[in-house]
Amino acid sequence: MVPRERVADNVYSFQSDVYAQVTAGAVIGPNWAVLIDTLAMPDETLEIRTFIEQELGVPVKYVINTHYHADHSWGNCFFPGAVVIGHANCREKLATLGRASLKNARLQSQMFRSVKIVLPHLTFKESTLSLRVGKKTLTLSSLPGPCDDNIGILVEEDRVLFAGDAFMPLPYIVDGDIDDMVASLKKIGKMGLENIIQGHGDIVLRGEIDNAVKDNLAYLSAVRKAVRKASRRKYPFELLEEVDIESCGKSRVLIGGLAVELHYRNLRALYRKQFGEPHIRDEDDYDEEEEEEFDLEE
Numbered sequence: 001m002v003p004r005e006r007v008a009d010n011v012y013s014f015q016s017d018v019y020a021q022v023t024a025g026a027v028i029g030p031n032w033a034v035l036i037d038t039l040a041m042p043d044e045t046l047e048i049r050t051f052i053e054q055e056l057g058v059p060v061k062y063v064i065n066t067h068y069h070a071d072h073s074w075g076n077c078f079f080p081g082a083v084v085i086g087h088a089n090c091r092e093k094l095a096t097l098g099r100a101s102l103k104n105a106r107l108q109s110q111m112f113r114s115v116k117i118v119l120p121h122l123t124f125k126e127s128t129l130s131l132r133v134g135k136k137t138l139t140l141s142s143l144p145g146p147c148d149d150n151i152g153i154l155v156e157e158d159r160v161l162f163a164g165d166a167f168m169p170l171p172y173i174v175d176g177d178i179d180d181m182v183a184s185l186k187k188i189g190k191m192g193l194e195n196i197i198q199g200h201g202d203i204v205l206r207g208e209i210d211n212a213v214k215d216n217l218a219y220l221s222a223v224r225k226a227v228r229k230a231s232r233r234k235y236p237f238e239l240l241e242e243v244d245i246e247s248c249g250k251s252r253v254l255i256g257g258l259a260v261e262l263h264y265r266n267l268r269a270l271y272r273k274q275f276g277e278p279h280i281r282d283e284d285d286y287d288e289e290e291e292e293e294f295d296l297e298e
């Protein structure tokens with residue numbers, strides 16, 4: 001069974017023990033439930049469905065996607081009776097990028113044979129969207145950073161935020177934007193929350209939130225600094241390879257050990273975004289002196 005926690009009355013979170021500690025959530029009303037994200041593997045999503053429908057005894061009426069990434073949205077198809085809700089960009093990205101990557105995944109694994117991309121039926125963009133479930137009010141709003149379609153779902157009465165990938169043990173910006181991520185983290189820090197359900201990893205408790213926000217902001221500024229330094233070198237990616245995750249204030253064991261790989265992807269993606277492909281840079285474009293110093297280190 002997918003590990004789960006009861007976060008508040010009628011509010012649950014689930015965490016995959018198979019893939020990248022990805023999470024999902026559920027808010028249970030008297031007659032029906034809202035599912036927040038699905039998990040990476042069809043079996044895991046089906047286990048959650050069984051728990052809600054058989055053990056709690058209510059059908060899933062709404063599925064909210066925090067964003068379009070496969071590990072959060074490919075289980076939509078297992079709730080054929082549900083209305084799927086997401087950001088307008090989530091719908092667009094699932095229709096294009098999502099469908100293309102499912103095609104690929106099917107070639108590589110039997111597991112995704114049963115998966116179909118189901119696009120959000122109900123979308124919103126700049127505003128917020130409110131959904132009442134029993135005695136709970138869910139407020140959906142944009143929290144970009146990991147990608148431009150990421151949304152957060154706040155359970156108002158419990159001050160519990162399902163943050164999607166705007167909050168992770170290691171911020172991941174490869175598909176998104178570092179400035180958006182900084183803005184979303186600062187916004188989350190000011191929301192007066194009891195719990196944050198991160199898109200990946202463990203629940204962040206009230207007393208841990210300030211530090212977790214600070215840590216993530218410090219990590220992003222370390223990444224920025226490293227990329228700026230690399231931009232002055234002839235072979236910037238060689239320098240980036242030497243910027244280990246610990247030097248940016250994070251541990252390599254995070255996200256089930258995936259953190260190191262994600263960290264290097266962050267560095268390279270930010271570099272490309274700010275300075276372009278490293279090999280097409282002008283020969284005279286770097287600092288000779290620093291280049292020499294770099295050679296000595298090799």
Ligand SMILES: [Zn+2]
Nearest residue numbers: 069071165199
């Ligand atoms: Zn994710």
